[in-house]
Amino acid sequence: MRDDEGTPSISRGILRVGTLCVVVVLTAYFLWDMFSEAAALRRLAATAKNYSYTEKCDANGNLVATGDPNCVDLNHYVFVYGPVSRAFRRACSGKAAALLSFEEGKVARTEINTVEKMLQFRARNGVNSPCWPHNSRQ
Template sequence: MLDDDDDPSVSLMILRLGMLFAVAALVGYLFWEMFSESAALSRLSATANIYPYIDRCDANGQLIAIGQPNCVDLNHYLFVHGSVDKAFRRACSGKPAAVLSFEKGKVGIFEINIVEKILQFRRQNGVNPPC
């Protein structure tokens, strides 16, 4: 598709620009999926859904005798899996104790990623990381 003067034709330029925009959109989408809050929450939810829980807790993190197993002690956190996932952060991690509710806009991406990594570590190794 080259003209007589060996310059690219208009259709070839449009094709190149279209490919450039498609690649830029794909790279933007991948970065969004890697670093957005909603993507971090979906990864945490997927990890929490496949975790084999053995303890039973209420929504406030208190151990109970009846019900389905839904919580795990991760040393730094007590993670409670439910309709809204929660983590009760202990002061041993160098941060003050806090209740983290894993809903959009309620907790930072950094905290979501830490809890997800600790949950994955516990699932793979069977032990908690040191406090």
Template sequence: MHEDEESPTVARGLLRLSTLFVFMAVGGYVFWDTFSEAAALDRLKATAKNYRYTESCDSEGNFIVSASANCVDLNHYVFIDGPVMKAVRRNCTGKPAALLSFEKGKVARTEINSVQKMLQFHARYGTNSPCGANR
């Protein structure tokens, strides 16, 4: 048994190499899941799908009464669920007001994560963070 430690076998070397590759793959997946735009869009899509909307909006974020419920006012954003998810960013965020379209390559990952976290918070607690309070 003492001889095995002094001169590793090919099988032990392959085991160590495969273990290294497994850890690298898991680390790469965690990195991708944390920092990729596609993963952020998937998380937002899942959050939006499970949210119960109470208000109706047109595609520009204007509230209307004659349509099915598809939007929510999150103070910083008005989130609109539809074939293409959109949000109207208000200028209280410290950034200029804008209409954001949540499609790949059209909006920053930080905006996607902000809207997703605000939507989760609103779904969980039923309230919004105050507009402009912590930005």
């Protein structure tokens, strides 16, 4: 078939379908990369690595006098930076207190994103976000 006719040629149709498939695959990959748990953990690790810590904590979030600064109190969480970063969630967040270990498959993506945003807020503003239950916000 000729290109100047009303219907496209078979090769042009195959090219369009191929282009559509490539666009769909690339879009799906970028959406997965933006919203997956692994991507959230990478973003948190990058944020935590660039944060300047002033307090020293052990692996359980208790303040200690020796060692390198590795933790920060974020009101809702005490974040401990290390090979396996951890956060100790406090009851003031509207949820029960808990230990969060930032390893793939061990913590919810929402918790990862919340801690990352709190670290960014603290780094930007020099203060913590207020401590109140989530359900009382207006």
